[in-house]
Amino acid sequence: MEKTDDQNCQERHEEDNPKRSPFDFVIKQFQGKKCAPEERKEQPSAIKQFFKGFDFGKSEIKDRRETEETETNNAGADDQSEKQDLSVEDGLSHLTSEAESPSGEQRFNQFMEKLGKKPNSKNLDLNNCALSATDITELASLLPFLTELEEISLSWNGCVGGTLKALTVHLHHVNQLKVLRLNNCRLTAEDVISLGEAFEIVSQLEELDLSWNSNIGGKLSLLTKKLQEGCKLKCLKITDCNLTAKDGESLAEILNVMPNLEVLDLSINKNIGCSMKVIAQDLKNVPGLRELNLHMCGLKQDSLQGLDTALQHLAELRKLDISCNREIGGGFKASTAHLASLKNLEILDLHQCCVTEEDMTALSQVIPLLSSLQELNLSSNKNIGPSSDPLLGKLRFLPKLRSLTISNCGLGEESLSSLAESALHLPELEILDLSWNKCVGGNLKLLLGALKLATEIQVLRLSSCNLVAEDLALLTSLRQDGHLARLQKLDLSYNNIISDEGWAVFCQGLGAFKELSELDLSLRPSSCRDCGPWFRELLAALTQLPALAELGMQRWALSESQRKQMEGFNQDNKRNIRFDC
Structure with a gap:
């Protein structure tokens, strides 16, 4: 006889669940199984479940089917409860993991400790730390936590070259940045482009130092064309960057957007002298310039003339360095008209400029008028010799002079006597360099009076003086x-x-x-x-x-x-x- 569906169901159930007495089921209901409150309301009471086996006319199969459904519901409730417990445990584990993970400040401190540096929230000094590309990437990830940062110095880290973009894309997190120094970092054209793009972000930048990056030469326009009107730059240093005449022209074009510029250093760029006349014409746009460094820039006599014309617009200039430009020798006689107008000039460096006797005559008339002058360097101008007498004799009109360097100038005894007489009127003199002037030997007694009165003198150089x-x-x-x-x-x-x-x-x-x-x-x-x-x-x-x-x-x-x-x-x-x- 063919079995009914109910009979097949019953046999399968009996294989999986051994027969129990009705009392077993009642006990199971009171074993404290977890379930949701809603499910408890729907479940039959334990007493009713117990007497279901004795109901009139109800089959055992129906009882067992209800029993199976009840146990299934209870098991589901248990599973749901266990899932909730696991969910809570996972959440706690996640919160614990977040609590244990280092904060941004801790990560920054660890990063600086690894490099042997003390952390500073405003000044990030990583000069000469042998940084790797990985370090730059890690540093970039820390910028969001350094919102107070005002200075970044990564100079003398060659591996910065080619990786700068990883850093510049995060500079918007440090919008108070005022100083960025990248000396000798082997910057590439791509780095210069990235830096230019960053100018649109770091609007508070006041000092930028890119010195000793020779690959910048010929590519300066990639940076300058990004400078915007009202740029707050006060200091721009591009020393020894292999700048070309074209770079000089690019620089001249953007001087009008840097009205706050105070320091411009283009030293040791021998090819930029060809564009110095163009640069000089636009220096009128930076009337607050206080320091102009053109050491070893390949200046010629016409460059000197253009520069002298620009000086009339630079009344605030404190330092002028045009040293080691040998081809300007002979050009001072026609290019000192406006030098005397620099009443605030404190430092004048003319060493190794091949100054001639005619130049000295012109300078002797102008330099004594620079009443604020504190440092004068005429060293390695071997031809001035006796022609220096008038100038040395007028140094008495520079009472604030603290440093006088006239080494290797071919001075004679008369020059030394003129200097000795003027030195009596230089009470603030701290540095006197007479090295490589053979006339000093045996004649130091000429300076006896001056040396007695020089109560502030701290440096005395008499090398190779016989x-x-x-x-x-x-x-x-x-x-x-x-x-x-x-x-x-x-x-x-x-x-x-x-x-x-x-x-x-x-x-x-x-x-x-x-x-x-x-x-x-x-x-x-x-x-x-x-x-x-x-x-x-x-x-x-x-x-x-x-x-x-x-x-x-x-x-x-x-x-x-x-x-x-x-x-x-x-x-x-x-x-x-x-x-x-």
Whole structure:
């Protein structure tokens, strides 16, 4: 006989569930199974479930079917409850993971610690840290947490080149950025483009230093064309970037959008001199310029003329450096008309400009009118010689002069006498460099009066001056009489003709120079000479100079015993004593 569907269902159920008594089911209902409140309302009571097996006319199959449905519902409730528990546990686990993960500040601190730097929320100084491309990417990811950042310095990290875009796309997070320094980072054309795009974001930028990136040459327009009207740049440095004449023209075109510019440094770009006339014409757009550095820019006489014309618009200029432009020699006589108008000029650097005697005549009429001048450098203009007398004699009109550098100028005794007379009126003089002027040897006594009054002098350079024992004795007596009390650096190198007796007298009085931090007694590179009997006096004096950090003793031949004594003193006192013979 063929089985009915109900019978088949019953057999399958009995295979999976062994027979139980009705009492087993009642007990199961009271075992505390979890279920939703709604499901509990729909479930039959335990008493009713117990008596269902005794109802009139109801089959056992129906009872078991209801039993199966009830257990299924209970099991579903259990599963749902377990899922909810797991969901809660997962949520707690997620919150715990977030709590344990480092914050942005912690990540930044860890990043800086890894590089051996102290974290600073306003100044990010990572100069010369051997950064990798990965470091730059990591740094970029930290920018959103550095909203107070005002300075970023990544100079001398070659791996920055080619990776700058990873950083610039996040600069909008540091919209208070004022200083960005990228010296010697091997920047590429793509980096320059990225930097240009960043100008639209970092509107508060005041200083940009791209020096020592030679690949910028010929590509400066990729940057300058992005500068917008009202740019807040105050300082722009592009030293030694292999700039071309075209780059100079690009720079000239955007000077009108940088009205706040105060510092412009184009030094060591030898090819930019060809466009200097164009640049000079637009300097009138930056009337607040305070510092103009054109050292070694390939300037010519016509460039100097254009520059002089521009000076009439630069009344705020404090520093003018046109040094190491040899082809401007002979051009000063026709290009100093507006130099005298720089009443606020403090620093004038004309060293190694091939200045001629006619130039000196013109400069002698102008420089004494620069009443605020504090530093004057005329060094390595070998031809000025006797023609320097008028200028040196008028330095008395520069009472604020603190630094005078006239080394290797072929000075004569008359020039030295003119200088000595003017120096009596220079009470604030701190630095005097007369090196490589042979006339000083034997004539230092001409400066005796000036050196007595120079109470502020800290640096005295007399290298290769043909000094004699008498000159060293003069220095010693000055100090013993209470003069030169603030002297910190004394250069007596390359004075080979000083006798052993002269060195002995000097070393005996050397201990009186209590503020001395640097002393150079080295001989010429081609020389080698025994230290002589004065070594003992030198060693004794060194113990009396607590501030001395560097001592030059090159080309002085030391015995094994003397060398050991110097090395011991070097190590024990943590000094830097240089000797090689």
